[in-house]
Amino acid sequence: MILVLEGALFLAIVVAMVAMLFRLPCPKDTALILTLRSNGLPLRSGEPMFRVLVGKAGFRSPAVAAVDSLDLRAFPVEALLMIDEHEWLVTMRAHVGGQESMVRRAAVRLLGMSQRDREAIGEGVLALAVRDALVGRGGGEVVEEQREAIEKDVRSRVAAVLEPMGLEVLELSLTIRRREKSDTGPR
Numbered sequence: 732m733i734l735v736l737e738g739a740l741f742l743a744i745v746v747a748m749v750a751m752l753f754r755l756p757c758p759k760d761t762a763l764i765l766t767l768r769s770n771g772l773p774l775r776s777g778e779p780m781f782r783v784l785v786g787k788a789g790f791r792s793p794a795v796a797a798v799d800s801l802d803l804r805a806f807p808v809e810a811l812l813m814i815d816e817h818e819w820l821v822t823m824r825a826h827v828g829g830q831e832s833m834v835r836r837a838a839v840r841l842l843g844m845s846q847r848d849r850e851a852i853g854e855g856v857l858a859l860a861v862r863d864a865l866v867g868r869g870g871g872e873v874v875e876e877q878r879e880a881i882e883k884d885v886r887s888r889v890a891a892v893l894e895p896m897g898l899e900v901l902e903l904s905l906t907i908r909r910r911e912k913s914d915t916g917p918r
Contacts, residue, residue, distance in 0.1 A: 763798060765784065766796045767782065785803070802827070807823070808821065808825060808853030809823075817908065821858075821905050825893060835900065850906060861885055
């Protein structure tokens with residue numbers, strides 16, 4: 732009887748150790764992307780087959796070809812534009828969306844991209860959105876009076892570009908400062 736208990740205890744310890752070897756821990760602010768082997772099967776729409784785990788642990792199996800992680804924390808983006816006699820400072824905080832569909836989109840488009848590259852994409856999108864939002868609007872005081880409408884327009888333009896990439900805008904603010912006449916810019 733003691734031999735059976737010792738054998739069961741030994742087996743339980745071995746199973747627990749093997750499970751710990753194959754366990755993939757995942758913090759709350761990270762998504763694990765488990766790329767699965769295709770085993771010669773054609774892939775749907777050319778995209779790799781993968782499984783997304785957001786903030787929960789998983790297990791590595793022989794079907795998993797690669798394990799990548801995607802940071803879900805918010806990142807700041809700033810763009811400074813000089814348009815006419817105004818200086819536009821646009822700040823935004825964005826992050827990979829929390830829904831699994833957004834994380835899947837981000838995994839396809841952003842995996843392997845550094846945080847600096849994500850910020851550079853955000854800066855470009857912000858600058859373009861501000862320029863597009865200002866087309867057809869009056870200059871000077873009219874622009875300052877329309878700041879809230881311009882901010883709303885910029886936010887919708889930015890969201891339209893970032894959402895297909897799996898990114899979501901958390902905050903967006905627009906600051907307009909009039910440049911001094913003595914400030915002629917870079918020489």
